[in-house]
Amino acid sequence: MSLHEYEKRAIRADYLRGGIGFAVTAFPVVFSPMLGTFQIIFGLLALVFGGFVVRTWLKAQTRIEVDAEGIQVHGPLGKAIAWPELATMDLRYYSTQKEKGKGWMHLVLKSGAGEKITIESTLDGFEAVLEHAASAAGQNGLGLNQTTTDNLVAAGIQTGLAARNP
Structure with missing residues (x-):
């Protein structure tokens, strides 16, 4: 029997990429008076990056x-x-x-x-x-x-x- 987990370095890199992507796309939605269409686009992108962070967390918990x-x-x-x-x-x-x-x-x-x-x-x-x-x-x-x-x-x-x- 062997037990395996995802490399910590890869997990940290995914958290960093997802976190930066989420911050860059969520910040304008929350703090900028943009037109409605742009808020929707940036909001959807923020959801995608947020989903990536959640997926990374699930991977970090997996053995x-x-x-x-x-x-x-x-x-x-x-x-x-x-x-x-x-x-x-x-x-x-x-x-x-x-x-x-x-x-x-x-x-x-x-x-x-x-x-x-x-x-x-x-x-x-x-x-x-x-x-x-x-x-x-x-x-x-x-x-x-x-x-x-x-x-x-x-x-x-x-x-x-x-x-x-x-």
Whole structure:
């Protein structure tokens, strides 16, 4: 069994980005006599940044437990998927630069019953979680899309899983 949590550095950076975005968009709504349309636009943007801060808080409270039986999310939005119930695995890479040298991965696991767990690569021990998920996908005979297969290879995980055609 292994227990994983999101990196504190990444959480702090997300809090900073979200807080600055919220302050910059909420300040004009509260303290500036703007026209109604601009207040609505800035108010909606403030809601988006506020939602990002709440999502970051939820991520900071989350712990991921992985063992031979399955994966569990401990925290405010706890979920669990047993490995034999894994029905879908999707791994995406989002680049922040043209060279693709910097970015993050986003793993989505779904059970046959519709339970969904999403994990970002800022999770401490993300590679270990990815290896467990890829192993379970192979044991369950899941067909993975080409993007997922390519991203697993890029992450250094050789699964022997064939990509399915979309």
